[in-house]
Amino acid sequence: MAQQKIRVTVWNENIHEREHEHIRKIYPEGMHGAIASFLKKQPDLEVRTATQEQPEHGLTEKVLAETDVLTWWGHAGHDGVADEIVNRVHARVLDGMGLIVLHSGHFSKIFRKLMGTNCGLQWREAGEKERLWVVDSSHPIAAGLGPYFELPHTEMYGEQFDIPKPDELVFISWFEGGDVFRSGCCWSRGRGKVFYFRPGHETYPIYHDQNVLQVITNAVRWAKFNGNTQTCGINTCPHTETPLEPIKK
Amino acid sequence: MAQQKIRVTVWNENIHEREHEHIRKIYPEGMHGAIASFLKKQPDLEVRTATQEQPEHGLTEKVLAETDVLTWWGHAGHDGVADEIVNRVHARVLDGMGLIVLHSGHFSKIFRKLMGTNCGLQWREAGEKERLWVVDSSHPIAAGLGPYFELPHTEMYGEQFDIPKPDELVFISWFEGGDVFRSGCCWSRGRGKVFYFRPGHETYPIYHDQNVLQVITNAVRWAKFNGNTQTCGINTCPHTETPLEPIKK
Amino acid sequence: MAQQKIRVTVWNENIHEREHEHIRKIYPEGMHGAIASFLKKQPDLEVRTATQEQPEHGLTEKVLAETDVLTWWGHAGHDGVADEIVNRVHARVLDGMGLIVLHSGHFSKIFRKLMGTNCGLQWREAGEKERLWVVDSSHPIAAGLGPYFELPHTEMYGEQFDIPKPDELVFISWFEGGDVFRSGCCWSRGRGKVFYFRPGHETYPIYHDQNVLQVITNAVRWAKFNGNTQTCGINTCPHTETPLEPIKK
Amino acid sequence: MAQQKIRVTVWNENIHEREHEHIRKIYPEGMHGAIASFLKKQPDLEVRTATQEQPEHGLTEKVLAETDVLTWWGHAGHDGVADEIVNRVHARVLDGMGLIVLHSGHFSKIFRKLMGTNCGLQWREAGEKERLWVVDSSHPIAAGLGPYFELPHTEMYGEQFDIPKPDELVFISWFEGGDVFRSGCCWSRGRGKVFYFRPGHETYPIYHDQNVLQVITNAVRWAKFNGNTQTCGINTCPHTETPLEPIKK
Numbered sequence: 001m002a003q004q005k006i007r008v009t010v011w012n013e014n015i016h017e018r019e020h021e022h023i024r025k026i027y028p029e030g031m032h033g034a035i036a037s038f039l040k041k042q043p044d045l046e047v048r049t050a051t052q053e054q055p056e057h058g059l060t061e062k063v064l065a066e067t068d069v070l071t072w073w074g075h076a077g078h079d080g081v082a083d084e085i086v087n088r089v090h091a092r093v094l095d096g097m098g099l100i101v102l103h104s105g106h107f108s109k110i111f112r113k114l115m116g117t118n119c120g121l122q123w124r125e126a127g128e129k130e131r132l133w134v135v136d137s138s139h140p141i142a143a144g145l146g147p148y149f150e151l152p153h154t155e156m157y158g159e160q161f162d163i164p165k166p167d168e169l170v171f172i173s174w175f176e177g178g179d180v181f182r183s184g185c186c187w188s189r190g191r192g193k194v195f196y197f198r199p200g201h202e203t204y205p206i207y208h209d210q211n212v213l214q215v216i217t218n219a220v221r222w223a224k225f226n227g228n229t230q231t232c233g234i235n236t237c238p239h240t241e242t243p244l245e246p247i248k249k
Numbered sequence: 250m251a252q253q254k255i256r257v258t259v260w261n262e263n264i265h266e267r268e269h270e271h272i273r274k275i276y277p278e279g280m281h282g283a284i285a286s287f288l289k290k291q292p293d294l295e296v297r298t299a300t301q302e303q304p305e306h307g308l309t310e311k312v313l314a315e316t317d318v319l320t321w322w323g324h325a326g327h328d329g330v331a332d333e334i335v336n337r338v339h340a341r342v343l344d345g346m347g348l349i350v351l352h353s354g355h356f357s358k359i360f361r362k363l364m365g366t367n368c369g370l371q372w373r374e375a376g377e378k379e380r381l382w383v384v385d386s387s388h389p390i391a392a393g394l395g396p397y398f399e400l401p402h403t404e405m406y407g408e409q410f411d412i413p414k415p416d417e418l419v420f421i422s423w424f425e426g427g428d429v430f431r432s433g434c435c436w437s438r439g440r441g442k443v444f445y446f447r448p449g450h451e452t453y454p455i456y457h458d459q460n461v462l463q464v465i466t467n468a469v470r471w472a473k474f475n476g477n478t479q480t481c482g483i484n485t486c487p488h489t490e491t492p493l494e495p496i497k498k
Numbered sequence: 499m500a501q502q503k504i505r506v507t508v509w510n511e512n513i514h515e516r517e518h519e520h521i522r523k524i525y526p527e528g529m530h531g532a533i534a535s536f537l538k539k540q541p542d543l544e545v546r547t548a549t550q551e552q553p554e555h556g557l558t559e560k561v562l563a564e565t566d567v568l569t570w571w572g573h574a575g576h577d578g579v580a581d582e583i584v585n586r587v588h589a590r591v592l593d594g595m596g597l598i599v600l601h602s603g604h605f606s607k608i609f610r611k612l613m614g615t616n617c618g619l620q621w622r623e624a625g626e627k628e629r630l631w632v633v634d635s636s637h638p639i640a641a642g643l644g645p646y647f648e649l650p651h652t653e654m655y656g657e658q659f660d661i662p663k664p665d666e667l668v669f670i671s672w673f674e675g676g677d678v679f680r681s682g683c684c685w686s687r688g689r690g691k692v693f694y695f696r697p698g699h700e701t702y703p704i705y706h707d708q709n710v711l712q713v714i715t716n717a718v719r720w721a722k723f724n725g726n727t728q729t730c731g732i733n734t735c736p737h738t739e740t741p742l743e744p745i746k747k
Numbered sequence: 748m749a750q751q752k753i754r755v756t757v758w759n760e761n762i763h764e765r766e767h768e769h770i771r772k773i774y775p776e777g778m779h780g781a782i783a784s785f786l787k788k789q790p791d792l793e794v795r796t797a798t799q800e801q802p803e804h805g806l807t808e809k810v811l812a813e814t815d816v817l818t819w820w821g822h823a824g825h826d827g828v829a830d831e832i833v834n835r836v837h838a839r840v841l842d843g844m845g846l847i848v849l850h851s852g853h854f855s856k857i858f859r860k861l862m863g864t865n866c867g868l869q870w871r872e873a874g875e876k877e878r879l880w881v882v883d884s885s886h887p888i889a890a891g892l893g894p895y896f897e898l899p900h901t902e903m904y905g906e907q908f909d910i911p912k913p914d915e916l917v918f919i920s921w922f923e924g925g926d927v928f929r930s931g932c933c934w935s936r937g938r939g940k941v942f943y944f945r946p947g948h949e950t951y952p953i954y955h956d957q958n959v960l961q962v963i964t965n966a967v968r969w970a971k972f973n974g975n976t977q978t979c980g981i982n983t984c985p986h987t988e989t990p991l992e993p994i995k996k
Contacts, residue, residue, distance in 0.1 A: 177492030243426030477889035675990030741924030
């Protein structure tokens, strides 16, 4: 029996690409297009895209119900994402949809809502070198990589990254300008898995980098729900009147 | 030099006690009164109370600024807590105020906002026996207790408790009716520490129990901020233009 | 392209079954036989067994090199396991072999060596009921189960279980006699994954229970290495003379 | 009532200092002398030293029984530390003694025994700059520091550091030569707390640095046992014949 494909929705605010010619040159199909194009080459993935300017930001009940893993890129449009859609995505994550938050998505409503913190960090745009070190070689998100990989020119994100302690920490970044960053972080929320991955600034061809695309692909496979659908308490608070064992009065 | 006292604010919605004679008999000064009364006996604590019916729920900017650790009991009034006050408490936790969430506070706006999940659970009110087992003997919140302690009659809370993985798990409850529960859970959020403690139903004299009061006292001392005030990124996202090291062009 | 099968070695000390007629009646092929028989029905698994009385306890360099996941049942023979073999298994785990430690294996040399603690617990043999609650519904080891499952008669293991904090906690047991236990615990060690699973006493037909066998099957798939083989530092301490970046003198 | 002082034993192999004139110039009283000298200035600490060349390496049953927190520096003499003493220290940690492992102590018998892994890493001695970033501002070990601190010339330790996932990660190091390292890591083992702190090479005046000394002082206070002494299962496996609740036959 053939295994079912993982249904991925690659979401992007798609603002910088439309506004700036020099960004459009790097990402003629948008950053979502670059990511989706790589994912579509994987035989186990079924990929679609959605963008913020679409009705309901392209994230209708139907689309989310048919999405196993959602990837999220946002920056200039964070405030414009409707709370109703954020709540819808949030409920879907707790119900088991995987979520991969990319780069400036650290400040998105959905990521902050899932983390419970402000998700601040330090940043600098100086085109410096970044080197991402694997610090958990047992982790599937690190599969197929070397001990580290480099990005020649990136925006810098520096600590302290205001996040809850990651359940799993996969990458730590070294920056030429003297900073470090927890660049690959995993959490579970309800039945869903969440992965934050740092690289991805719009003015650099980050989403054409083979290591970056490999990590996103690994993360999609990792984030696909394969847990337990029967537990009570997730998304609800059920009254369970009859005890499983007799209670003495 | 004398060490500064820990400033504790014991917060309670104070609804059940005012509405029901049989609850007022158990807690004539309210549950906040019972908890505060015990904490006031500790020479290292400075204790005040605040309740939901007060202006700004008793949690003005000034009160929060002067609070090192806040304890929270809510149930019937969750929806009535103003979002503005929830956001104010949230910001204060990220800035270092400790927060101890008691019993039905699992469904409070502030706890859900800090956790990022719905915080559901199973429940049953059958007056059954609960036994709380210590599972982390290295933890200060378990100090001064035996290997377990019992509550003869409690409301039951059962798994799956829809919370992020606790950073530290101190207690697991056994229930007569056949359930278990992660009853003492620690997290950090920003600079602040959060402790959830399960016992505390309003119809039982839980907050007169010496073990329960000991745990709350331990938790207050644990939750007091004693970390680092200088890190960037907490509550903000600072632009740091000048790199610490030279960047090649 | 067909995916490679996961190569499982089911290890058992195989002492109680040979010494006691009443145990042999429950497990005519040994506990390893019962476990292997179920695993062999899975199309993605390739299963063999090994026992303590074999040369090198059946765990030669060749066998271990060809093993992706090893399951371990020991009790009466812990002391008789040669340190050389323990060290060999230890090195293989750090190098990526998954290890599933069952029941009384909590006191095996290999588990204690991997944990760094004594791995003690409380125990009682009274044939009482056990109920295992799923507390992490996002976890693949809990797939296909209900919110809990029961074993009508078991030996009791109680807290405090002297283990390092689990990286992931999947099951908590409720016992009729009043105890609780962290019954399904995950850790990574080097490149390898370790799962401890509590059920399994030799005098009860635990390894004929469909839920128990489902958990072991899930755990085998989870424990299979799918991480990164290139990181330095695992099993070694390499001198890396040439820096990646220029160092000012 | 005056609080009891924390009894600290500063342990050092004391080999490099005795063998090399240029090291003795940096540490005329040994590295243990430099550390102890700073700790002795703290009014809440009672400090003694012990070295490897002493009988029983200076770690008699009596000394350990009177030690709340032990700091450990070893390198050239790891193999010469008697297994009996390692086991004695190990038992004392599980029983509640705090342990602070410094720098090359990552490869000590006691640290590897407590971790369960090989504790390898990459290293380079090029006198490069190190910058330690605070990544958990809620943590007492980071108290009193800035957002980071620097060491102008250090030996480099690089990832992947072969350790179990830290319970708490306090510092990440940036190195001039392009590497990163998890430089401040916390674990609990039994009742005891363990902190690994990276800085400390013998050829640099690391233990005269005020930030390094501040961290060690903070860590001593953090590692002091203040938990629960009553739990069963730590260091033992007790048979508990009588159930707490009646068991149906």
